[in-house]
Amino acid sequence: MIKLIGILIILIGFMLKLDTIAVVLVAGIVTGLVGGLGFTEILSTLGQAFIDNRYMTIFLLTLPVIGILERNGLRERAAFLIKKIHSMTAGKVLIIYVLIREVAAALSLRLGGHVQFIRPLILPMAQGAAESKYGELNEEQIEHLKGYSASAENYGNFYGQNIFIASGGVLLIVGTLSELGIEVTPLAVSKAAIPSAIAAFLVATVQYYLLDKKLARLSTNKQTEKEVE
Amino acid sequence: MVDVLLEGIYIIAGLIGIMTAITAFKDEGHPKRIGTTIFWGLLGLIFAVGRYVDPVIIGVLLLFMGVLTATKQVTFGTLKNSTDEFREKKSIEIGNKVFIPALSIAVVAFAIAQFTSLGGLVGLGFGSVVATILALATTKTSTKYISHDGSRLLQQVGSASILPQLLAALGALFNAAGVGEVISQGISGIIPEGNILAGVIAYCAGMALFTMIMGNAFAAFAVITAGIGMPFVLSQGANPAIAGVIALVAGYCGTLMTPMAANFNIVPAAVLETKNKNRVIIAQAPVAVTLLVVNIVLMYVLAF
Incomplete structure (x- = not known):
C-alpha cells in the first residue's frame, strides 16, 4: 500500500494548487524510494524516460x-x-x-x-x-x-x-x-x-x-x- | 534514417528552447529574467543534446528545473504581439492566403506519413519548417520574428509545456517501483465474481478512474486490462477486440476530466489564456460522464 504514496502526493499537490512540475517530481522520487530504488537509479529512470518521450x-x-x-x-x-x-x-x-x-x-x-x-x-x-x-x-x-x-x-x-x-x-x-x-x-x-x-x-x-x-x-x-x- | 531525421527535429525543437532563453535574457523588463532564461536554456539543451548525456545528469537537471518552477522563477516577459491596427490592416492586405501556412503543417505532415516510411513525427517536423517559410513569404515578415514570436508563444504556454513528457517519466518510475501491481490487487478484491455487468462497470470505471490519476489512458490500459479486464470481463466470454477498444475509450473519458492529462486540458487552457486553468475540464466533465455511461452500455451490449 505504501507504494501508492506517489498518487496521494499528486492528489494533494493538485488540490492545494502547488506547482505542478515540482509535485510530479516529488511524487516520482518518493515513489521510487519507497519502491526500493536507489536515488541514482531514480534520477536515471526519470532522465531516460524524459529523453525517450521528447516526441510529446x-x-x-x-x-x-x-x-x-x-x-x-x-x-x-x-x-x-x-x-x-x-x-x-x-x-x-x-x-x-x-x-x-x-x-x-x-x-x-x-x-x-x-x-x-x-x-x-x-x-x-x-x-x-x-x-x-x-x-x-x-x-x-x-x-x-x-x-x-x-x-x-x-x-x-x-x-x-x-x-x-x-x-x-x-x-x-x-x-x-x-x-x-x-x-x-x-x-x-x-x-x-x-x-x-x-x-x-x-x-x-x-x-x-x-x-x-x-x-x-x-x-x-x-x-x-x-x-x- | 528516421532516427537521424527525428534527432534533427529534436535539435530544432531544442534551438527553439535556446532561442526562448536568449530572448528572455535580452528582455530587460522581464520580471524573472534569470530563472526564465535558465529554464528554457536547460530544456533546449536537453532536447538538442540530451541523448548523448548520462540520464542521471538529465534527472538532476529536471530536479533543478522543478526548483525553478516551484519558486516561481519561470514567467512571461514583456514580448508583444503586433498592434490591433496592424493586424486588422494585414488581415485585409493578405486575405485568405494567411490560412495556407497554417494548413500546410498538416498537409505536409500527412503527405509524408502517408506516402513515405518516415512517419508522422518526421512529417510534423517537415510540415513546421515548410509552414514557417511559407508564413514568412506570404506575410512578408522579417526572419527575426521567428525567434520573437516563437519565444512569445512558448513563454505564454510556460513551464506547463513539459508536463506531458514529465508525466511519462513519472509513469516509468511508477512501473519501476511496482505501483501497477499494488493497484490491480486492490481492485481485484472488490468485484463480485461471475457477474458480467459488474465486471464491465468495473473495467470501464476503473479505466476512467486510473486514467484520471495517471493522466494517461495508455498507461492505465495495460494495468487495468491485466487487473480487471482479464479476470472479470474477457474470461467471461467477451469479444476481446470490442471490449478492449471500448475500455480504452472509457479511459479517454477519464482523460477529459483530469488535470493530470496536462497536454489535453491544462496546456490548452494556457494556450487559450482562460481565467480558470481548469476551464477545459469544466466544459468537458458532463460529456465525459455521459460518454462513460454510454460506453459501459456499449460494452455490455456489443461485446457479449
Whole structure:
C-alpha cells in the first residue's frame, strides 16, 4: 500500500494548487524510494524516460509559424470570414469542427491541435459567430467559449483516432491482449471503435447545441444589467 | 534514417528552447529574467543534446528545473504581439492566403506519413519548417520574428509545456517501483465474481478512474486490462477486440476530466489564456460522464 504514496502526493499537490512540475517530481522520487530504488537509479529512470518521450513536446516546432501568422492578422481574418456567414452559430462551428476532426483522426490525418487549430482558427471563428449574433461578448461568455472550443479538439481527436487501423491506441490494444494470450487483429479493433466514435459525436452535438442556449442566456443577463445601470 | 531525421527535429525543437532563453535574457523588463532564461536554456539543451548525456545528469537537471518552477522563477516577459491596427490592416492586405501556412503543417505532415516510411513525427517536423517559410513569404515578415514570436508563444504556454513528457517519466518510475501491481490487487478484491455487468462497470470505471490519476489512458490500459479486464470481463466470454477498444475509450473519458492529462486540458487552457486553468475540464466533465455511461452500455451490449 505504501507504494501508492506517489498518487496521494499528486492528489494533494493538485488540490492545494502547488506547482505542478515540482509535485510530479516529488511524487516520482518518493515513489521510487519507497519502491526500493536507489536515488541514482531514480534520477536515471526519470532522465531516460524524459529523453525517450521528447516526441510529446514536438509541438514546439509549430510555435514560431503560429506566432508569425497571429502577428499578421490570422485570427482577424478568420473572424472576418465567419462574420460573413450569417446562419452560423458558435455551437455549429464547434459541431462541424468535431465532425471534421473525428473523420480526419480516423484517416490518421493530423488536422488538429490546440496550438495549431483551436487558438488561431476555431476559437476566433466561434467567437466571430457569437459576436455577429450578440455584439461584443462579455468576459463570462468568452471564458465559456474558450473551454468549449478546446473540448472540440479533444472529443474529435480522442474518439476518432482508434478507427485508424495503425493508431497508437489500436496497436496498444493488440499488443496488450497478445501478452495476455489473446490474439485480435488491428482491423477488428478499429472497426469496434466506430460505435463509440458515433456516440461521442452525438453527445458533443447536444452539448454545443446547449452552448448556444447558454451564450444567449448570458447575453440577456448582460443587457439586463446594463438597463439596471 | 528516421532516427537521424527525428534527432534533427529534436535539435530544432531544442534551438527553439535556446532561442526562448536568449530572448528572455535580452528582455530587460522581464520580471524573472534569470530563472526564465535558465529554464528554457536547460530544456533546449536537453532536447538538442540530451541523448548523448548520462540520464542521471538529465534527472538532476529536471530536479533543478522543478526548483525553478516551484519558486516561481519561470514567467512571461514583456514580448508583444503586433498592434490591433496592424493586424486588422494585414488581415485585409493578405486575405485568405494567411490560412495556407497554417494548413500546410498538416498537409505536409500527412503527405509524408502517408506516402513515405518516415512517419508522422518526421512529417510534423517537415510540415513546421515548410509552414514557417511559407508564413514568412506570404506575410512578408522579417526572419527575426521567428525567434520573437516563437519565444512569445512558448513563454505564454510556460513551464506547463513539459508536463506531458514529465508525466511519462513519472509513469516509468511508477512501473519501476511496482505501483501497477499494488493497484490491480486492490481492485481485484472488490468485484463480485461471475457477474458480467459488474465486471464491465468495473473495467470501464476503473479505466476512467486510473486514467484520471495517471493522466494517461495508455498507461492505465495495460494495468487495468491485466487487473480487471482479464479476470472479470474477457474470461467471461467477451469479444476481446470490442471490449478492449471500448475500455480504452472509457479511459479517454477519464482523460477529459483530469488535470493530470496536462497536454489535453491544462496546456490548452494556457494556450487559450482562460481565467480558470481548469476551464477545459469544466466544459468537458458532463460529456465525459455521459460518454462513460454510454460506453459501459456499449460494452455490455456489443461485446457479449
